[in-house]
Amino acid sequence: MRQRRRTWQTLLTTTALVTAAAVSLTACGGSAQEPKAAANAAAAFEGKGPINYVSSRDASGAAQKSIDEWNAAHPDEKVTFIELPDSADQQRQQLIQNAQIKSDTFSVLNLDVVWNSEFAANKWVLPLPEDAIPAADMIPATVNAAKYRDTLYGAPYYTDGALFYYRTDLLKAAGVAAPPKTWDEMKSACEKVLALPEAKGMSCYAGQFDKNEGLTVNFSEAVASAGGSIVDAEGKPTVNTAEARQGLSQLVDGFKDGLFPSDAITYLEEQGRRAFQDGKVVFLRNWPFLYSSLSATDGSSSVAGKFDITSIPGTNGPGVSTLGGRNLAVSPFTQNKATALEFIKFFTGQEQAQKRLALSSRAPAYAALYEDPAVVAKRPFFPTLLESLTNAQPRPKVVQYGATTKAIQEEAYAALTGAKDTDTALKDMQAKLEEITAK
Amino acid sequence: MAAMLLSPTLLVLALVIVYPLISAVHQSLFSAESGLDADGFVTEGEAFVGLANYADLFVGESGRRFLNAFSNTTFFTVTTVLLETVLGLCLALAMNRAFRGRAFLRASILVPWAVPTAVSGLLWRWIFQSDGIANSLLGSEILWTAEGTASKLAVIIAEVWKTAPFIGLLVLAGMQIIPEEVYEAAKIDGAGWWRQLGSITLPLVKPTLLVAVLFRMLDALRMFDLPFVLIGPGKESVETLSMLAWDESNQLRYGSASAFAVVLFLYVAVVAIVFVKVLGADVTGTKKLGIKRKANRSQKAEATR
Numbered sequence A: 001m002r003q004r005r006r007t008w009q010t011l012l013t014t015t016a017l018v019t020a021a022a023v024s025l026t027a028c029g030g031s032a033q034e035p036k037a038a039a040n041a042a043a044a045f046e047g048k049g050p051i052n053y054v055s056s057r058d059a060s061g062a063a064q065k066s067i068d069e070w071n072a073a074h075p076d077e078k079v080t081f082i083e084l085p086d087s088a089d090q091q092r093q094q095l096i097q098n099a100q101i102k103s104d105t106f107s108v109l110n111l112d113v114v115w116n117s118e119f120a121a122n123k124w125v126l127p128l129p130e131d132a133i134p135a136a137d138m139i140p141a142t143v144n145a146a147k148y149r150d151t152l153y154g155a156p157y158y159t160d161g162a163l164f165y166y167r168t169d170l171l172k173a174a175g176v177a178a179p180p181k182t183w184d185e186m187k188s189a190c191e192k193v194l195a196l197p198e199a200k201g202m203s204c205y206a207g208q209f210d211k212n213e214g215l216t217v218n219f220s221e222a223v224a225s226a227g228g229s230i231v232d233a234e235g236k237p238t239v240n241t242a243e244a245r246q247g248l249s250q251l252v253d254g255f256k257d258g259l260f261p262s263d264a265i266t267y268l269e270e271q272g273r274r275a276f277q278d279g280k281v282v283f284l285r286n287w288p289f290l291y292s293s294l295s296a297t298d299g300s301s302s303v304a305g306k307f308d309i310t311s312i313p314g315t316n317g318p319g320v321s322t323l324g325g326r327n328l329a330v331s332p333f334t335q336n337k338a339t340a341l342e343f344i345k346f347f348t349g350q351e352q353a354q355k356r357l358a359l360s361s362r363a364p365a366y367a368a369l370y371e372d373p374a375v376v377a378k379r380p381f382f383p384t385l386l387e388s389l390t391n392a393q394p395r396p397k398v399v400q401y402g403a404t405t406k407a408i409q410e411e412a413y414a415a416l417t418g419a420k421d422t423d424t425a426l427k428d429m430q431a432k433l434e435e436i437t438a439k
Numbered sequence B: 001m002a003a004m005l006l007s008p009t010l011l012v013l014a015l016v017i018v019y020p021l022i023s024a025v026h027q028s029l030f031s032a033e034s035g036l037d038a039d040g041f042v043t044e045g046e047a048f049v050g051l052a053n054y055a056d057l058f059v060g061e062s063g064r065r066f067l068n069a070f071s072n073t074t075f076f077t078v079t080t081v082l083l084e085t086v087l088g089l090c091l092a093l094a095m096n097r098a099f100r101g102r103a104f105l106r107a108s109i110l111v112p113w114a115v116p117t118a119v120s121g122l123l124w125r126w127i128f129q130s131d132g133i134a135n136s137l138l139g140s141e142i143l144w145t146a147e148g149t150a151s152k153l154a155v156i157i158a159e160v161w162k163t164a165p166f167i168g169l170l171v172l173a174g175m176q177i178i179p180e181e182v183y184e185a186a187k188i189d190g191a192g193w194w195r196q197l198g199s200i201t202l203p204l205v206k207p208t209l210l211v212a213v214l215f216r217m218l219d220a221l222r223m224f225d226l227p228f229v230l231i232g233p234g235k236e237s238v239e240t241l242s243m244l245a246w247d248e249s250n251q252l253r254y255g256s257a258s259a260f261a262v263v264l265f266l267y268v269a270v271v272a273i274v275f276v277k278v279l280g281a282d283v284t285g286t287k288k289l290g291i292k293r294k295a296n297r298s299q300k301a302e303a304t305r
Helices: A002-028 A062-073 A088-100 A113-121 A140-145 A168-173 A183-194 A213-225 A242-256 A262-266 A269-277 A290-294 A337-347 A350-356 A373-378 A382-390 A401-416 A422-438 B002-027 B052-058 B060-096 B102-109 B117-128 B133-138 B149-176 B180-188 B193-221 B225-230 B241-250 B254-279 B286-304
Strands: A051-055 A079-083 A108-112 A155-160 A163-167 A203-206 A281-286 A307-310 A324-330 B030-036 B042-048
Touching: A051 A337, A062 A079, A062 A337, A062 A350, A088 A108, A088 A113, A108 A113, A108 A337, A113 A324, A113 A401, A140 A155, A140 A324, A140 A382, A155 A337, A163 A168, A163 A290, A163 A382, A168 A183, A183 A203, A183 A281, A203 A269, A213 A242, A213 A401, A242 A262, A242 A401, A242 A422, A262 A269, A269 A281, A269 A290, A324 A337, A373 A382, A401 A422, B002 B254, B030 B254, B052 B060, B052 B254, B060 B102, B060 B149, B060 B193, B060 B241, B060 B254, B102 B149, B117 B133, B117 B149, B117 B225, B149 B193, B149 B225, B180 B193, B193 B254, B225 B241, B241 B254
Parallel strands: A051 A079, A051 A108, A203 A281
Antiparallel strands: A108 A324, A155 A324, A163 A281, A163 A307, B030 B042
């Protein structure tokens, strides 16, 4: 009896240890991936009934208001809002898992523009008919970002582009008449500004340079603004070029010459905002969402009324912004595809986009809304943003976007920190991207 | 009888532990082979690749990343557990004294342990950012969250801050069951504080301490959320095996992700077994029971005689 009890205890001990150890495994073990059935390319949108709209959180409540309006008019085709986690990685993972098990729970998907190619190539979203969106009224870059190999897969919901924030008070004091249009103009403007006594200890410029999606954005903009590209129209990588070298060199030299604050290598969007707001930098590349907090007059911002915005500077003229934002797409596994398509048309239509502007500051895809005086009065940065968006380029449109952005971040970061020289970093980046796109 | 009573437990364990384990091992033998067809659609199938995912752990770019993550994991485990043990012991010794406000100290020491790791990662991120408290206190301009040695140090500091109380409290529990008489006897024999510590406290607290250290080691080997939140994903200086497995599965490469996870599992299992066998950590209290049983039996024998 005693012998037996001992055996059980040993077994229990082992099981307990295995349990502790296996938590790591259960957390990371992958779900089985099955070869997917071929989705019909010319999908028929059939079936009416209730659907689910799967999206990131919308704190403004504007999206819910549009949905309520739809539900009131379509009592038999009700739309339910399913909220996903805040982190974009987790959103993508849940959407992919849902597609891999072909669940019909998710009907209309809210996709980041950079996921469009991946979801389209894997047939996780349906191609949309051309008349699903009024493409002529939309900013061309947003429509382009929703296409994969010339087929439309998403309806632009909202968009985002880079803005160049600058200190009007310092520029005026230094006698710089107009904000810089090119990188060289920015450098010479900085020389004059930093010579001022009130600009003591300031640096010239900051962007987002931490190893993060922000670095991919800043690198893409630097390369595109120098006339280069990361991948060409066929999706082949093109970073081993003179233009890409010039773009990356600008950033590398920025750190070397002290144009950027030395801690800018740890900057995400938020740290950059603080640096600008605390008067550490003269120029800042960032997104439009900063505008309201920077111009707050309640004393929280020391630069309120002392800054303005323009397009980001390029090599020989205005720079090229990358494009952010979200598209709506239809899952091929949902039952009620006709309702899903109708809902997308309704939700991304100009009327609803205009109504949402009352609550939400997200930039609409419709160019006309940026010139509406009532809108501009509330959001003074809209005309500049439209300029930036008209000129914008999407980030690399590749199927393996996750691996691509990681390779870009790794090599660009190595160049910025001086771990690799610019040429080696770009050569390695090209090799890595070629390997990724060859798969 | 025992088997009958335990069978529901074993069934649950089989479902939540054994099945995922076998499934992960199975998955690690496959590789997703994807390509694009002429229209740009992904053609995909899974190919059986045998142990190729494991062989890849040692060659080329993925081999470099694996070895880096492996050495990071080991380095963090050794340094943090060592520091935590020393600090935890000191905390326990301090808390074991009778003094005013002892209850308050005990409660406050638990706070770091009670904070969720992701939240404490954010807290330390603020402390360690370039214009944060750490730099202004030290008067330095260290970039703690950038790639480099400083980021390793940041992770170690935050991890030790968070988990030393765990060891401290477990050891304290162990100290409190040491009878006061033993110390009194030692005092009468003229043993000083150090002698008491070395000859009474440490040997008697050793079983508890070993279990605490074992738990911490198993935890530290699976470290994921702290470096992920504090320094960020993809930073090689602090990338651990769990982060690597997460990254691979995030890229939809489930085969190699499973291989990383299986290797991590084996590593953790080996460490646990070695710890139990060599140092004799008494995880279930079996040994103490054995002693008691022996004592009971001899008592019974006395009674029947």
